[in-house]
Amino acid sequence: MTSSTRGKWSAVGSIVSAPVRGYYYPGRVKAIKRPIDGSSGALYSVVFSDPLGSLDEADDHGLILDFTADQLIGRGFEPISRALLSENQKVFITHRGREVSARVVSHNEDDDVLRLIIASESQQITVKLHEVRLLPSRKSGRLQEHPDYSVLANGRRSPDEEATKTKLSGRRRTTSSSSNSLLAAEPMASHSQFQTKDHHQQHSTPSHIVSEHIDVPTQQSRKRRTSNPDVMDECTAALVLMSLSASPRSPTCFTEQMPGEEEFYYTEVVLRKQPSQTTGPTLSSGPDSPVSLSEDAASNSSSTSAVMTGDNSMDSNPPSPESSNFFKSNSAFVPVYRHLEDHEYNRRPDPAGISILGSNSVRRNRKGTNTSVLSSSGASSHPINIPNMDNDSQITMSSSFGGFSGASSFSSGFGSYNSFGSSFTPLSPTRNSGSFSSSLSSGSNKYLRIGAGRGNPGTTILQTGGNPANRTSPTKRVRGESRKCRKVYGMDKKDAWCTQCKWKKACTRFLD
DNA sequence: ACTGCCGGGTG
DNA sequence: CACCCGGCAGT
Ligand SMILES: [Zn+2]
16 A cells, blocks of 8 residues: 655655654654665664654754654655554644644544544544644644633634643553563553653643653554564663664664755665574563663674564564563564665665565556655654653564564764663753653554554564565655646636646646 | 645545 | 545645
8 A cells, every 4th residue: 555656755854753662753764774685674763852752853863763664654654544543642633723732542443533632621532543643733833732721712822832741641551461561561651750841831631630740642552563562661672772773873884864964874774684593682671671682783783783673573473472572583684784875865766766665556656757656655744843742662673574673773873872771861851751662563454553552463474575664665755846737827717727636636737 | 825736535 | 436625745
C-alpha cells in the first residue's frame, strides 16, 4: 500500500508523529539515513522538542531518535489508520467545529473506534480512528481545549492562548503488566515522575485525575513490534543509542538534514550484514540498570549504529525475555555510513531513490505525473506546534528484517542529552519529558505497533529482502507552479474544470 | 488566503 | 466507480 506520490518532497523537515515509548509524539524529521546498498529501509532521525510533545517549530532541539518509515505517522509515512493508539495517547479532533485535544480512552482494534475523552471537558466521545490526528492542525496554533464552557456556549474562543495542556490522568495501564517492565512500562505511567506543571490550568480534569500531575501523555499508540517486547528502559536505551551513533561530524556519518537546519552533514547509512551477530554490542540494561553498552560499538562511530529501531523485529521469536535483547538480534547488520552528495540528498523521485526505499507497491499513481515515489500516504501531520504531550519512552530495538535498526545519531548537537542513566534532560525547565525511546514495529498487520502493547499473534515475519522501512519515500512534492483547472477557470466556471479537479483530485487536464 | 490533491466516505 | 469533502502541504 504505498502509494506513490507523485511529486517529490523530502521528508526532511516534515513533522511527523513518532512512537516513543508507546505514545506518539510530534517531531520533525531531521535527517534521513539510507542504506546504501539499497537494501533495507531508510532511517529517519526525528527530533523532538524539548518538552517532548511540545513542538514548537523552532524549538525542536530535543532528543533525536531514528525511526524507520513505517514507524512514523505523518505525511509521507504511515496514515494514522495504521496506528494503534494507546490509552492516554493525546490526539486532536475536530469536535463541534473546533479542534480540541483529547486523550484516548480506548481503541478498539476491530473497528478502529476510539473512545476519547476531551481534555477540556470530561466528556467522552466515540470516533473513528481516522478522524483523529496526532498533531494539531496547523491552523490552530493552539488547541482550544479549554475548560471553559464558554466555548461550548459560544463556540468560539479567542484564538490565542497557548496551548493549554490538558492534563489527563496519567495513569495508563499496561497491558501486560507482567511482562517486562520495559514493555509494559510504556503505557504505564512513567511519567508521573516528572513534573507537572501546568500552571495555568485550572480546569478540572476528569475526575480521577491523579493528583500527580502528569503531563499529558498524549499520544501513544503502539505499533506492533514484533513479538519481542523488550523495550528498553526508557531513556537509557535511547541515550545509549544516541551516544553510539556517530557524532555528527564524524566523517562517516552524514545525515540528510533539512535545509534550514544547521547541519550539514548528510549521512547515509549502509547496512551491511555481518556475520557475527549476537555478540555485538550489547547493552545491558535492565530496566533499571543503566545501560551500558559495549563501547566498542560505540566508539566507532562509523560503523555502529545505535538505535535499532527495527521494524519488523523478529517476531518470530517469542519475546525474548531478556531485556537486553535489543541488540542481540539486531546486530546482524552493521550500518556503514557514507556521504551523500548533495544532490543525492534532496533527490527527487528518481528511480534510484525508489529503489532504495523499496519498491513497492505503488498506490496510486497519477497518470501523468511522475510516479515515482513510493508510497506515501498522507496522513496527517502538520507542521505546527503541538501542545504537549509527554511521557516516557522506551526503546525497543528490533530490527527490521534482520535486524537493523537504526542508528541514531543525533545529528546536530543540540540538546544535551545526558547520558545514560537517566533521562535526558530537557533544556527547558518547564516541562519535561523525560525519556524517550523508540520502539518499533513491524508491520504487517493492521497497526504499526509501538511498543507496549502486545503484539498480536500474527506477527509479521520478517520480510526478508524487502525492506521494511521503505514505504513512502518521501519525495518532496514540490508544488509545481502549475495552474490547474481551478486556477485557470476559476471557481466560477467550475464546470469547465476537469472532473478530477472537481473532485479535488489530481488534475488530469493540466498535468504538471 | 488560496491552490492542489490525498485519503476517505458514500451511493 | 463517480462524486464529495476534510484536511494537509506548499505557495
Ligand atoms: Zn483539472
